[in-house]
Amino acid sequence: DAKTTQPTSMDCAEGRAANLPCNHSTISGNEYVYWYRQIHSQGPQYIIHGLKNNETNEMASLIITEDRKSSTLILPHATLRDTAVYYCIVRAYYNTDKLIFGTGTRLQVFP
Amino acid sequence: GAVVSQHPSRVICKSGTSVKIECRSLDFQATTMFWYRQFPKQSLMLMATSNEGSKATYEQGVEKDKFLINHASLTLSTLTVTSAHPEDSSFYICSARDVEQGNEKLFFGSGTQLSVL
Numbered sequence: 229d230a231k232t233t234q235p236t237s238m239d240c241a242e243g244r245a246a247n248l249p250c251n252h253s254t255i256s257g258n259e260y261v262y263w264y265r266q267i268h269s270q271g272p273q274y275i276i277h278g279l280k281n282n283e284t285n286e287m288a289s290l291i292i293t294e295d296r297k298s299s300t301l302i303l304p305h306a307t308l309r310d311t312a313v314y315y316c317i318v319r320a321y322y323n324t325d326k327l328i329f330g331t332g333t334r335l336q337v338f339p
Numbered sequence: 340g341a342v343v344s345q346h347p348s349r350v351i352c353k354s355g356t357s358v359k360i361e362c363r364s365l366d367f368q369a370t371t372m373f374w375y376r377q378f379p380k381q382s383l384m385l386m387a388t389s390n391e392g393s394k395a396t397y398e399q400g401v402e403k404d405k406f407l408i409n410h411a412s413l414t415l416s417t418l419t420v421t422s423a424h425p426e427d428s429s430f431y432i433c434s435a436r437d438v439e440q441g442n443e444k445l446f447f448g449s450g451t452q453l454s455v456l
Contacts, residue, residue: 271447
């Protein structure tokens with residue numbers, strides 16, 4: 229699986245949009261971009277995934293650049309409960325299901 | 340969404356004893372489950388892939404005789420930490436793929452905090 233690079237930590241004010249970047253410059257054409265988050269002492273929670281088009285669901289939006297070498301996860305109105313470690317992962321859509329986690333971004337939402 | 344139940348959530352044991360952790364997919368069948376380990380302030384590290392009806396596949400550096408994995412049914416996988424020692428103290432997390440939803444996303448259990456005294 230391709231490796232990803234994320235900032236170690238970020239802060240965001242409650243109610244504002246949180247934009248979490250991820251670089252995946254060696255991503256292959258068949259690899260998807262996945263985002264998970266882990267709140268302290270819990271299992272990871274799926275947020276969103278995409279291949280090349282921008283995606284939106286009830287939790288977040290995923291913006292993938294045209295060359296697919298980077299992406300941004302957007303939490304439109306961050307709340308204190310969004311404080312977590314956010315993991316950006318690229319994974320091929322074949323023969324293997326496993327997710328390889330990087331170091332992630334620790335997002336701190338403050339009042 | 341699919342639910343993965345992991346039990347127990349916390350266990351404390353004496354050094355030398357064995358501990359079993361269960362991972363169940365509650366509302367879907369999981370032919371494949373994954374076991375991760377996480378040390379404090381570190382990321383998740385994949386330990387092994389558990390396949391229903393066959394032997395687990397272990398990642399490099401993970402002792403298969405130390406961490407016994409059994410996936411006897413489509414809804415249950417177990418991880419047994421044999422002869423546990425303090426260095427085995429960690430947060431263990433399982434995950435499973437919902438076959439019905441295709442190869443799109445994995446669902447995770449809530450984790451088991453193992454403390455070996």
